[in-house]
Amino acid sequence: MALRSLVCRKSLGLGSSSSFKLHFRGLQTFSLPDLPYDYGALEPAISGEIMQLHHQKHHQTYITNYNKAVEQLHHAMEKGDSSAVVKLQSAIKFNGGGHVNHSIFWKNLSPVSERGGESPHGSLGWAIDEHFGSLDALIQKMSTEGAALQGSGWVWFGLDKESKKLVVETTANQDPLVTKGPLVPLLGIDVWEHAYYLQYKNARPDYLKNIWKVMNWKYAGEVYDKEHS
DSSP, X not given: OOOOOXXXXXXXXXXXXXXXXXXXXXXXXXXXXXXXXXGGGGTTTSOHHHHHHIIIIIIHHHHHHHXXXXXXXXXXXXXXXXXXXXXXXXXXXXXXXXXXXXXXHHHTBOOXXXXXXXXXXHXXXXXXXXXXXXXXXXXXXXXXXXXXXXXXXXXXXXXXXXXXXXXXXXXETTOOGGGGSSEEEEEEEEOSGGGTHHHHTTOHHHHHHXXXXXXXHHHHHXXXXXXHX
């Protein structure tokens, strides 16, 4: 299946509140993107059942709740209801982050038949060796930090746009990597239980070990080349 552009269903031309002087121009609602592969294409690393539930249920729920919160925000601002505007910020951040993170996650994965798990080449490969010593060292660092993350969240491999250095970071819940600074996500791994529990139960380290077999380093390299230039 071709990856559908994350084009939104409609743009909500939100006005500004005289109390808060907030401007939500062009704030949009979203629809669920198609996966660029079949649900079972990542087996045995990730089961088709998990992929289908993760995509159709969990990602869709974030989108549904985000769209609902945006609609409510629009109405609250029209009425000048400052309390409702403030209250809705957490729902927009959580569910909007869930959509942003998962949209990246699907592109971070690729079937073995389509070069999934193949080591990075070119400028990204050289940069990894320079910053971490080797690809194995980077993988070990991400897997260790992902396994140690308390509760739910994400472990990220990113590029600091200011220093041009590669970094490994974790974020809680559905916080995007951008909440940690001027960082561009190259790879993100979902360590919420819904990403692995049906297959791996409570063995998160096993999930983190096997997901590298379907990691799309080609995509990460393309993002790196674009953002590093």
